[in-house]
Amino acid sequence: MKYGFIGLGNMATAIIKGMCKSGDFDSTMIYGYNRTKAKTTKLATSYGIQATSSIAAIMSNCDIIILGVKPQMLPDVLPELKKYLHDNHVIVSIAAGKNITYLQDYLSEDTPIIRVMPNINALIGASTSCYTASEQVSTAQLQLVISLFETVGTIIEVPERLFSIFTTIGGASPAFTYMYIDALARAAVREGMPKDMALNIAANAVLGSAKMILQSQEHPWALVDQVCSPGGTTIQGVSSLQSNHFETTIHDAVAAVTDKDRSLSK
DSSP states (O other): OOEEEEOOSHHHHHHHHHHHHHSSSOGGGEEEEOSSHHHHHHHHHHHOOEEOSSHHHHHHHOSEEEEOSOGGGHHHHHHHHHHTOOTTOEEEEOOTTOOHHHHHHHSOTTSOEEEEEOOGGGGGTOEEEEEEEOTTOOHHHHHHHHHHHHTTEEEEEOOGGGHHHHIIIIIIHHHHHHHHHHHHHHHHHHTTOOHHHHHHHHHHHHHHHHHHHHHHOOOHHHHHHHHOOTTOSHHHHHHHHHHTTHHHHHHHHHHHHHHHHHHHTO
């Protein structure tokens, strides 16, 4: 099985890196194409993948085609794909906001299509990704694509009607978390702690808290209650966050991203 990447931005690069480092994929079976030739050359040099100079070359050599281009570029790229589409091709799209029906309208209703939404943490092999597949995708094809994305983190199936919500809590939320960690660190700096030390502590505390939720199987608020001793220090901070609409602010941010993602599919 050969894998072809059309578009070699940060996410496609992270996926290629994960595939090559995993030991489960032969780098010579991975092909890449980008409008900027330097990106293709750099990846070929770094990971030993096959550099190509056209979409036609990707389509003629590969079975699984990963579309790593931005959503606004799809109207230009998809008609070019259709010219070289074969029965053996599986199309994988990581473009936000563009559903399977949208892709089929440009290609064919018979084309096996899988939508995957990874996040930026794929760069360190810690992405939270989701997928949905068209009816034309076989079990074997789906497993190949799942295995591909497992090289950069975890992946779960999500109904397409919930993709816009996943885009927010799975795709955009790392940015919110980065902001939260930075805010904790800056607050510690204000109190007198060096920034590097504060960042290290804040990031590890968030990491540990995430693991606690996943491994303890307790409700987050039950864990909050465990940290908040009566008359103690933590409850003062929790009360301050609630008074300043912490939860409402998060809800508004989730709604903003979700609405934007939904608008891309129109």
